[in-house]
Amino acid sequence: MAGEPVNLDDALASIDQVYDPRVVATVNDYAAKIAKVRGDHVWHSHADTDEFFLALDGTFDIALRDGPGGAERTVRLQHGDVFVVPRGVEHCPSSDGGAILMFEPADTNSTGDYEGDLPDHVTSSSGRALDES
Numbered sequence: 762m763a764g765e766p767v768n769l770d771d772a773l774a775s776i777d778q779v780y781d782p783r784v785v786a787t788v789n790d791y792a793a794k795i796a797k798v799r800g801d802h803v804w805h806s807h808a809d810t811d812e813f814f815l816a817l818d819g820t821f822d823i824a825l826r827d828g829p830g831g832a833e834r835t836v837r838l839q840h841g842d843v844f845v846v847p848r849g850v851e852h853c854p855s856s857d858g859g860a861i862l863m864f865e866p867a868d869t870n871s872t873g874d875y876e877g878d879l880p881d882h883v884t885s886s887s888g889r890a891l892d893e894s
């Protein structure tokens with residue numbers, strides 16, 4: 762039996778934390794995850810999967826590195842923009858405030874291969890249920 766529709770505006774209104782992804786839907790082995798964003802995330806990569814981003818609100822910057830010690834560039838997403846970070850590409854999201862939707866394999870960890878101490882505002886997670894606090 763099918764579940765109920767999820768309104769993304771209502772779902773985002775229920776979230777207080779930033780960079781703490783919440784699963785709003787699953788499709789086969791993939792999850793649609795939403796998160797509020799503000800401040801800098803951490804530099805990381807995902808060796809085995811691309812990462813899809815859709816800006817739902819505000820602006821969302823993704824700094825990208827062209828290989829270890831390589832050149833950096835930043836992609837800016839505004840409301841309605843989508844961007845895919847290819848697997849293995851080191852990236853660091855940041856935002857002045859907004860919200861995003863990510864579509865990726867359900868077990869993808871939000872901090873990828875990052876191994877250092879995390880800033881207090883960043884949660885390392887493959888996504889939690891909307892009603893989980």
